[in-house]
Amino acid sequence: MKTSSRMGAWLLTLLIMLGGGQAWxxxxxxxxxxxxxxxxxxxxxxxxxxxxxxxxxxxxxxxxxxxxxxxxxxxxxxxxxxxxxxxxxxxxxxxxxxxxxxxxxxxxxxxxxxxxxxxxxxxxxxxxxxxxxxxxxxxxxxxxxxxxxxxxxxxxxxxxxxxxxxxxxxxxxxxxxxxxxxxxxxxxxxxxxxxxxxxxxxxxxxxxxxxxxxxxxxxxxxxxxxxxxxxxxxxxxxxxxxxxxxxxxxxxxxxxxxxxASNMAVADINALRSNPALTVDAVQKGTLYYVAMSMKSPEFSNRLVREAVRYLIDYQGINKALMPGYGELHQRPIKAGMPSTLPDPGYRLDVPRARKLLAEAGYPDGFDTTLRVLSDQPFMNIAIAVQSTLMQGGIRAKIITGTGNQIYGAMRERRFDMLVGRGGSGVEPHPHSNLRSLVYNPDNRDEAKLTNFQGWRTGFYDPQLNQMINQALLEQNSQKQIADYQAIQRRYDQLVPALIPVSQMVDSVVVSxxxxxxxxxxxxxxxxxxxxxxxxxxxxxxx
CATH class of the missing domain: 3.40.190.10 (Periplasmic binding protein-like II)
Incomplete structure (x- = not known):
């Protein structure tokens, strides 16, 4: 009854706003x-x-x-x-x-x-x-x-x-x-x-x-x-x-x-695709969905543990089952479609390999941790999928849900263990746009409070990588600059970062x-x- 009343009030307001003679x-x-x-x-x-x-x-x-x-x-x-x-x-x-x-x-x-x-x-x-x-x-x-x-x-x-x-x-x-x-x-x-x-x-x-x-x-x-x-x-x-x-x-x-209409759930978007009066415009954004780890947590400061997590994510399953209309498989920090973007490294769910890495890291029986996530889709579904595959490797992650301030606020304060999120800027058609947001961390001290850099939020810090990013930005030869950005991606991958890209955002809009x-x-x-x-x-x- 309450929903009906709200809808009726809205219809009345719109009729008045558009003029009473307008055909509904x-x-x-x-x-x-x-x-x-x-x-x-x-x-x-x-x-x-x-x-x-x-x-x-x-x-x-x-x-x-x-x-x-x-x-x-x-x-x-x-x-x-x-x-x-x-x-x-x-x-x-x-x-x-x-x-x-x-x-x-x-x-x-x-x-x-x-x-x-x-x-x-x-x-x-x-x-x-x-x-x-x-x-x-x-x-x-x-x-x-x-x-x-x-x-x-x-x-x-x-x-x-x-x-x-x-x-x-x-x-x-x-x-x-x-x-x-x-x-x-x-x-x-x-x-x-x-x-x-x-x-x-x-x-x-x-x-x-x-x-x-x-x-x-x-x-x-x-x-x-x-x-x-x-x-x-x-x-x-x-x-x-x-x-x-x-x-x-x-x-x-x-x-x-x-x-x-925008901000619609994928199920409703898909239901409208067959409507001859409507079209669905899917736009690929530069923003990436990711799984992040805090290197201030003793477990994730260990490179072998981070590598184990890399093999405890079902990238293909998540993107096939959960992301249509929300995102497309992408495993690089620079958005897809740019001359400098390397092909995906092809990481897949590999539980035996992950278990071996955890044992080498000193966690043969796994460990307990927390996984923060927005209580919205597709974030929640990604988190549930990640929780399930982490458990197969022995990592027992308790999901903590909340609003943007509660989830990303904890990340900005560097007080989290794991987090499913979305970020990366990518608004400018330039590789530095994503690297600035996701990778670059010029000062890893807590007091630096570089809260807009997600590299700082996770505590991922490599002076050589920072220097490579600075040099690539200033390179005037376009071919050399492309090569520099590809070298950055290779080093980032080799270091086993604390932020793992899973999918590149797709924004679907339904238009008459x-x-x-x-x-x-x-x-x-x-x-x-x-x-x-x-x-x-x-x-x-x-x-």
């Missing part, structure tokens, strides 16, 4: 209705955002200097910057801005807004500062490194040797440097917070849509910006609706009450065939400005 079962032709789980949508501030869900919203409220197209993410394209230069010394990026761009407030956009937006990222030092800090930017040096020589030129000096192309990829892929309307944001600043409190639930961008309404865990509505510098978007509104249950999303897609121009992006930066709808489902082979 068919969304308005000039509006896109997207169903998703909005539990992790906590802020709309580009500097503080976390998670793919908010990235897909922010990139439609704000513009960045450059963009990466969904069909070719390594092809950097102009956005607010019409062109850019890399200095011969490779330590200065110069961006030449479009002229005549205005924010949704009507204020003109200038280089000063770009500079202020980047300085704000580092001064706030919130979630999205992490990548920029890895390039050497800090709140102490950012003001001197980013400048505006004139109203339409932005210069970014790199604080330490880096691959400038990777920095440009980050500007395009992260969505964190959405350029903010400095004048508007400062009008809402409170106690020196750079407008963070206000921007949690408001927007101040130049993008194709502006924020109209956001009610947490309910509805978010964006409306067309009529003065958008590229020309008005084809849709008048985009409405995001919160649904926690995958079966509800499936029902709404089947009835035609939603145009797009009346929706045209919708391209899910591997970096979650799905642009909606050119999306439009037809009045009926196009016929196969039709005009």
């Amino acid at each position: 079962g068919k969304t308005p032709p000039d509006q896109l209705i997207i169903g998703m789980n909005m539990n992790n949508l906590l802020t709309l501030d580009p500097a503080a955002m976390t998670g793919n869900e908010v990235v897909g919203i922010v990139v439609n409220l704000y513009d960045s200097l450059v963009e990466l197209p969904a069909d070719n993410p390594s092809d950097v394209r102009p956005a607010l910057a019409r062109s850019w230069d890399i200095s011969p010394s490779r330590d200065m990026l110069t961006f030449h801005l479009q002229q005549g761009v205005t924010f949704q407030s009507g204020n003109p956009l200038s280089a000063e807004d770009v500079v202020w937006s980047m300085r704000r990222l580092l001064h706030l030092n919130l979630a999205q500062a992490s990548v920029w800090k890895s390039y050497g930017f800090t709140k102490n040096n950012i003001d001197s490194l980013v400048s505006a020589p004139d109203a339409f030129t932005v210069q970014i000096r790199l604080p330490k040797p880096n691959d400038p192309q990777l920095v440009i990829y980050s500007l395009a892929a992260l969505g964190s440097l959405g350029v903010l309307d400095k004048q508007t944001v400062l009008q809402h600043e409170q106690n020196g917070d750079w407008g963070n409190h206000w921007l949690t639930t408001h927007s101040a961008g130049s993008g194709p849509f502006s924020l109209d309404v956001w009610q947490a865990k309910d509805v978010l509505r964006m409306v067309r910006n009529p003065n958008y510098w590229r020309g008005p978007a084809k849709l008048s509104r985009v409405i995001f609706r919160h649904f926690q249950e995958s079966q509800t999303l499936r029902l709404m897609m089947e009835k035609g009450d939603l145009d797009v 065939k009346t929706v045209q121009g919708y391209q899910p992006h591997p970096s979650a930066t799905t642009f909606l400005r050119d999306v439009y709808k037809t009045e009926s489902v196009p016929q196969e082979g039709g005009l």
Whole structure:
């Protein structure tokens, strides 16, 4: 009865919102209705955002200097910057801005807004500062490194040797440097917070849509910006609706009450594949599912034990039975599909070999441990499968479930034994993106608190590997750089790391065939400005 009441209330709200004369079962032709789980949508501030869900919203409220197209993410394209230069010394990026761009407030956009937006990222030092800090930017040096020589030129000096192309990829892929309307944001600043409190639930961008309404865990509505510098978007509104249950999303897609649905369970996605009015877009992400071990635990500090765990995971069985729609078999730290990515090493479940390794390590009867995991799918199913095969080798792992803060929080504090998780960045089309997140650990001391580096979280530390990663990043010869990254993968494999890749993430989105121009992006930066709808489902082979 309670579920029925909630559904009825939602239907009534949507009918009122869309207009009482709208025929039910068919969304308005000039509006896109997207169903998703909005539990992790906590802020709309580009500097503080976390998670793919908010990235897909922010990139439609704000513009960045450059963009990466969904069909070719390594092809950097102009956005607010019409062109850019890399200095011969490779330590200065110069961006030449479009002229005549205005924010949704009507204020003109200038280089000063770009500079202020980047300085704000580092001064706030919130979630999205992490990548920029890895390039050497800090709140102490950012003001001197980013400048505006004139109203339409932005210069970014790199604080330490880096691959400038990777920095440009980050500007395009992260969505964190959405350029903010400095004048508007400062009008809402409170106690020196750079407008963070206000921007949690408001927007101040130049993008194709502006924020109209956001009610947490309910509805978010964006409306067309009529003065958008590229020309008005084809849709008048985009409405995001919160649904926690995958079966509800499936029902709404089947009835035609939603145009797009994401965050669905694989069983429901598969049930919709045969629907002639719908299509399923599967996008491979750079993020990896993994089994991690803490080298602060005496058992896992032993290389032989880590190697035994390597042979106590049924990679093929997990990916065949549990991961369709969630991920694809992958056993390397660099994401698949890159020139530098080595073929998988082909690890398989081998219990006798694992038992022999455990005996050599001094654990002939195995040992007791804990395995932390999110209480969501597919994480929980992976953990149960891993627990079962660990038991065959004599490792008795007690599963501990919880929320993201409880599970990853313990990992960030280096207070865990084993963990099933997902990570790796991979948003930039560059090998360093995954290595930075999964492997690199420049300072293994507890007090270093490099919580964004999963190499540090696990306590996996190899000075030579760190040096190889630093050198590969700076290599200018492309063929030599590919060879360097392949050498990194071989050494990582030989060292028997504390983080074992199992599968590369696949994100499946269900889309009505009346929706045209919708391209899910591997970096979650799905642009909606050119999306439009037809009045009926196009016929196969039709005009």
